[in-house]
Amino acid sequence: MRYGKNYTGNSFFKKENLFSFLTSALNQKSLETAPPLLKQGKGRTYPECGQSFLRFLKLFSPRKLAAFKASSVILPGFILILMFFPSCQSKKSNTTEIIVAGSTSVQPFADKWAELFMEKRPGLVVNVQGGGSSAGIMAVKTGAAHIGMSSRELKEDEKDLHEIEVAHDGLAIIVHPSNPVEDLTIDQVKGIFSGDIVNWKTINGRDKAITVVVREEGSGTRGAFQEMVMGKTRISKKAIVQDSNGTVREIVSRDPNSIGFISLGLVNEKVKAISLNGVRPSEENILKKQYHLVRPFLFLTREEPSGLAKEFIEFVLSDEIQSMLPKEGLIPVRKAG
Amino acid sequence: MSSNGTNKLEKSDRLIKLSLLMIALSAVSVLAIITIFIFEQGLPIMFRYGLKHFLLGQDWYPSEKSFGLLPMIIGSLMVTFGALIIGVPLGLASAIFLTEFSSRRLAGFLKPVIELLAGIPSVVYGFIGLMFLVPFIRERFGGPGLSVLAASVILGIMILPTVISITIDSIRAVPDSYREGSMALGATKWQTVRMVVLPAARSGIIAGIILGMGRAIGETMAVIMVAGNAADIPGSVLAPVRTLTSNIALEMAYASGEHREALFATGVILFIIIMILNTVANMSSAKQRKKGSGR
Numbered sequence: 001m002r003y004g005k006n007y008t009g010n011s012f013f014k015k016e017n018l019f020s021f022l023t024s025a026l027n028q029k030s031l032e033t034a035p036p037l038l039k040q041g042k043g044r045t046y047p048e049c050g051q052s053f054l055r056f057l058k059l060f061s062p063r064k065l066a067a068f069k070a071s072s073v074i075l076p077g078f079i080l081i082l083m084f085f086p087s088c089q090s091k092k093s094n095t096t097e098i099i100v101a102g103s104t105s106v107q108p109f110a111d112k113w114a115e116l117f118m119e120k121r122p123g124l125v126v127n128v129q130g131g132g133s134s135a136g137i138m139a140v141k142t143g144a145a146h147i148g149m150s151s152r153e154l155k156e157d158e159k160d161l162h163e164i165e166v167a168h169d170g171l172a173i174i175v176h177p178s179n180p181v182e183d184l185t186i187d188q189v190k191g192i193f194s195g196d197i198v199n200w201k202t203i204n205g206r207d208k209a210i211t212v213v214v215r216e217e218g219s220g221t222r223g224a225f226q227e228m229v230m231g232k233t234r235i236s237k238k239a240i241v242q243d244s245n246g247t248v249r250e251i252v253s254r255d256p257n258s259i260g261f262i263s264l265g266l267v268n269e270k271v272k273a274i275s276l277n278g279v280r281p282s283e284e285n286i287l288k289k290q291y292h293l294v295r296p297f298l299f300l301t302r303e304e305p306s307g308l309a310k311e312f313i314e315f316v317l318s319d320e321i322q323s324m325l326p327k328e329g330l331i332p333v334r335k336a337g
Numbered sequence: 338m339s340s341n342g343t344n345k346l347e348k349s350d351r352l353i354k355l356s357l358l359m360i361a362l363s364a365v366s367v368l369a370i371i372t373i374f375i376f377e378q379g380l381p382i383m384f385r386y387g388l389k390h391f392l393l394g395q396d397w398y399p400s401e402k403s404f405g406l407l408p409m410i411i412g413s414l415m416v417t418f419g420a421l422i423i424g425v426p427l428g429l430a431s432a433i434f435l436t437e438f439s440s441r442r443l444a445g446f447l448k449p450v451i452e453l454l455a456g457i458p459s460v461v462y463g464f465i466g467l468m469f470l471v472p473f474i475r476e477r478f479g480g481p482g483l484s485v486l487a488a489s490v491i492l493g494i495m496i497l498p499t500v501i502s503i504t505i506d507s508i509r510a511v512p513d514s515y516r517e518g519s520m521a522l523g524a525t526k527w528q529t530v531r532m533v534v535l536p537a538a539r540s541g542i543i544a545g546i547i548l549g550m551g552r553a554i555g556e557t558m559a560v561i562m563v564a565g566n567a568a569d570i571p572g573s574v575l576a577p578v579r580t581l582t583s584n585i586a587l588e589m590a591y592a593s594g595e596h597r598e599a600l601f602a603t604g605v606i607l608f609i610i611i612m613i614l615n616t617v618a619n620m621s622s623a624k625q626r627k628k629g630s631g632r
Contacts, residue, residue, distance in 0.1 A: 218591035241566035
């Protein structure tokens with residue numbers, strides 16, 4: 001307990017000393033002119049140890065320091081208060097606001113559409129929320145949202161909802177551009193992702209171990225891949241997991257032996273999308289229904305859409321929006337006229 | 338000092354004491370709220386499926402109601418241990434050099450620089466790891482590069498500032514008389530450090546290591562970026578690995594229902610592991626105080 005004795009020694013804490021010590025430090029005078037707050041006969045003194053702290057304090061003028069102190073008390077307090085208030089989102093059902101909720105794959109696009117819509121129709125509010133396809137479907141059923149978004153086909157027990165296809169999203173199997181493999185069958189893809197095929201040699205590639213890159217559990221892209229390619233087969237747990245399309249692409253573009261899947265619209269020149277059963281993944285082949293790794297982006301309503309919901313859906317289906325889709329990587333449901 | 342002045346001082350003292358108490362309590366209440374929240378969300382599912390399912394299950398397929406966390410628990414421990422293997426020798430060596438061997442000026446320059454390491458956001462560490470370390474490991478040692486090794490190296494660097502500054506403090510706390518005594522007996526500088534200073538500072542050093550360990554086990558962002566996150570028990574240091582923290586951060590965005598609860602269960606397990614670490618750290622520093630050696 002080298003310093004302890006002095007910390008508790010009352011006589012050292014004379015108020016005047018403490019005050020002038022601090023102010024002189026804050027007034028940018030050198031530390032040497034400050035009265036000794038704690039002094040030890042020999043060895044290190046307290047001020048010496050506290051120097052770096054005081055140097056830090058000097059960064060602030062006294063006024064700034066006061067503001068800093070105040071904010072350091074107020075901020076946590078404010079956060080505390082916030083914590084006690086559950087989010088009080090009003091579920092207004094008046095005609096100037098609609099809530100669109102569901103798939104996080106559709107959400108970024110819907111956000112954009114809503115923005116454009118609100119620009120055209122000032123005064124109206126389209127509130128886009130995430131939550132996932134299943135949550136969106138539930139929200140429409142219970143009436144918590146006016147329009148649900150889903151990036152998967154409806155299941156049998158969900159078919160009582162009105163579904164409107166607003167776009168399609170292709171899924172591309174990607175490899176490193178240097179990979180000689182150009183074409184795979186669905187079964188080979190399944191074998192790779194389930195962990196049965198572990199070397200590129202088996203499928204006419206280089207003699208290298210395959211690095212499989214997938215999305216995390218719960219993501220819509222993984223869900224669609226599981227459904228359309230894997231069926232009941234599990235994705236190998238040895239697969240590398242990334243939490244966005246972008247990072248999957250990043251890793252595949254850097255590792256010559258890797259394979260992954262991302263939204264078709266996000267394929268760029270740094271990765272190579274491979275053909276499935278001889279069919280190249282392209283907008284054309286999807287519209288011709290030859291490339292099968294396609295998922296629909298659905299808007300769902302409880303009844304025949306009406307009012308503002310109808311207007312918004314019609315807006316999304318309009319040429320203006322549909323002709324924008326290819327630029328964003330989606331496939332329009334109808335050719336722009 | 339007059340009795341009047343003392344009274345005044347006492348009053349303001351009481352006021353300060355009271356306001357400080359309030360602030361301290363609000364900090365503690367945040368801890369309490371977090372604890373209650375995590376346990377409330379995470380415990381029900383643990384009891385529904387049984388503790389064994391979580392702690393010993395090897396399959397993490399939440400969509401199929403399979404919530405085995407063993408790969409992540411082992412992953413966390415492996416990565417943390419790896420970080421210590423890399424960070425502790427480096428940290429100790431730096432601290433010994435800075436306190437015992439370097440000139441005051443050099444130490445005055447190097448110590449703040451090392452402390453700057455602590456200020457670099459973890460996402461930057463992760464990014465650098467992804468850009469340089471991962472390709473390096475892939476090309477030199479094989480495998481996907483995203484691996485236990487990559488995560489350990491990054492974490493090892495990230496815990497350096499913690500280990501170094503606490504070790505420096507505890508070495509500095511060793512009284513000079515110990516060193517003088519040792520020198521007087523004819524020991525060299527290195528012998529003094531090895532046989533006198535380090536043993537005297539031991540418990541402080543251990544506390545520093547445990548704090549670094551806490552940092553390593555809690556780190557998320559950098560680990561997600563370089564570890565590969567495969568939910569499988571890694572077969573080698575070159576295999577990808579997923580830690581408890583990355584498990585939560587990776588999947589929180591889309592998780593709902595039981596999947597979400599299972600992530601809170603992950604949080605419960607992480608919480609307990611960190612509590613154990615903290616308790617051990619506290620015990621080791623308490624033991625040291627009782628012994629009265631060192632500081």
